Amino acid sequence: MGKTRSAPTLNDVAKAAGVSTATVSRCLNSPDRVIETTRRRVLQAVESLGYTPNFAARVMAARRSFTIGAIIPTMDNAIFARGLQAFQDQLHENGFTLLVSSSAYNPDAEREQIRTLVARGADGLLLIGHARDAEIYEYLDRHQVPSLVAWSYDPAAQRPSVGFRNADAMCELARHVISAGHRRIAMISGMTQGNDRAQSRVKGVRQAMEASGLDAAGLTLIETAYEIDKGAEAFGRLMALTPRPTVVMCGNDVLAAGALREAHRQGIQVPEQVSVTGFDDIELAEIVSPALTTVHVPHREMGRKAACELTAIVEGKSEGRSICIETRVVTRHSLAKPPCQS
């Protein structure tokens, strides 16, 4: 007998406070449109009933969710963690909630995740990198969901992006490598298929080589997934080559950590016998020994700026600018001169 024990609705609150549902709704969403005394009464009822608005109903009625979706390639390592955390924090500050899902570097999975997030009413989407089917962007347009690309900066692209120049950054690192005296350069890249960041990083190395009069075709390149084990394995293959490369530039710090682990296992001295470099400057880079010479990416800054830009777009306050984040080479101990006999 009496009220059921299920969750209270707006209606219950309205009754308890002796007002209409409209007033309760206004109390919650635009408190200044309701007179002080009423507001107090309503909030009091909300409190005592333990009322939480039903999100689905709200989204449906308001056709707005104050939710931003992000699809990242993986949660399995720390590459995106820091940037995403900053993104979320800033989003929260701007009154939005973040929904994250990961695509495992799989375009089909990404497409599905995008649809899911749109279906869930995301007001905007954060995407990693530019490379994806035009069809996806059409879908986003049709559903009028704005998107922002991060982790990559390309002023030439149609879509706004907040990121860094992958090619230039890697090119600069390669210049350091070359000016340290290295000529036999190998690279362990992430899978370039459908990954513009990986592609650009390879391109950056080639550019630096050409600029120094080296033959870019002479770059020994292995493509593999961004996993420690894969990095280790690729490094092993590289070390079996004759002549051995004197430096192994890795597509990111995770691969480099794998390379270092394998070097250690094989008793190969880094950097005395062979140098190794990374990219990203995640925490890992400082922990491994020797600490990695790598490209520092200000992930937090990127995350924050992406959040601000994306919310601005969603609120119609921006048409979608692209923002370039500056990276810089960090010199630690994994890069040195090539061994003499080389």
Added chain:
Amino acid sequence: MGKTRSAPTLNDVAKAAGVSTATVSRCLNSPDRVIETTRRRVLQAVESLGYTPNFAARVMAARRSFTIGAIIPTMDNAIFARGLQAFQDQLHENGFTLLVSSSAYNPDAEREQIRTLVARGADGLLLIGHARDAEIYEYLDRHQVPSLVAWSYDPAAQRPSVGFRNADAMCELARHVISAGHRRIAMISGMTQGNDRAQSRVKGVRQAMEASGLDAAGLTLIETAYEIDKGAEAFGRLMALTPRPTVVMCGNDVLAAGALREAHRQGIQVPEQVSVTGFDDIELAEIVSPALTTVHVPHREMGRKAACELTAIVEGKSEGRSICIETRVVTRHSLAKPPCQS
């Protein structure tokens, strides 16, 4: 003139296929209740219109979301990454979607995230560890949202959990430490406040000490946040002590990695001068040098099992069992005998 360019609804599909909305809905949700020919016609219309169901509307009407929420303490490091990834994969296999948010180890933030997830219609929640306000569980009950605790196993707790015995696991590791000859033991723990896993790990060390006739009160303990830098800083403080501990047991691998980094910086040899241990056996543990002696937690197994149990509960197929995941000590190089002069 003509149709607007906005996203198609169920109604549009129904019209295009010449059926009622009910039939379209059934096509999508229980295809076997619709005859083959009709189904093809409908799916065809769905396809050509590029229709994606509106999630909010569906949740509202069905009062079910096929969504599971997870609130983890942090995304900032890899502690939860692997387990969560497995959790998500299994969830997906079981037909559910995962929504993740992080609380930054802050109980208030966690409470808010829980409310948010419930408001969003989560059918069930994954929570980390048992320690939280009773009020939260009441709220969950009122909203009839089942929850499952992970990363911790406690058969005595009211709520079902899928996890491991933190105290026992750490106790076993401590036994190894003690039987290696260590007597001056220090520990860098995570903040134990509101964190039953951290508490249990400390307890485990104490238990092992007492079992070996050592005075558990003699344990030098520093509590700090689970961050590399904090681990480094705490290790520094420990090394300044006289007499120095001969072993530093860390609450997890992240703290241990920080300790190792600081040891390296100060030129302290591990394990020759001081031993270090971790907990979790995340990737990091194998990468640092010396590689960490730590407690291996089968995160993927835990994630998968948690997903299966939680979906079973949600579907009413389980009353909520608790599942214990077995851990084991992994011996690597960071633990050795204490130095002789000690």
Added chain:
DNA sequence: ATCAAAAATGCAAGCGCTTACATCGATAGA
């Protein structure tokens, strides 16, 4: 061919909220 039972489909009532518009007082200038 006949009819009951089963299968396929349609109808329409919500799900819990927001918001345009209507209503009602109170305030203030004439």
Added chain:
DNA sequence: TCTATCGATGTAAGCGCTTGCATTTTTGAT
């Protein structure tokens, strides 16, 4: 005192979907 104005609140029409029930069609046994 009267009316125009404005602020506070109420009324009710959806938002796009699911689902119980009603209706129509098919099936199969006679």
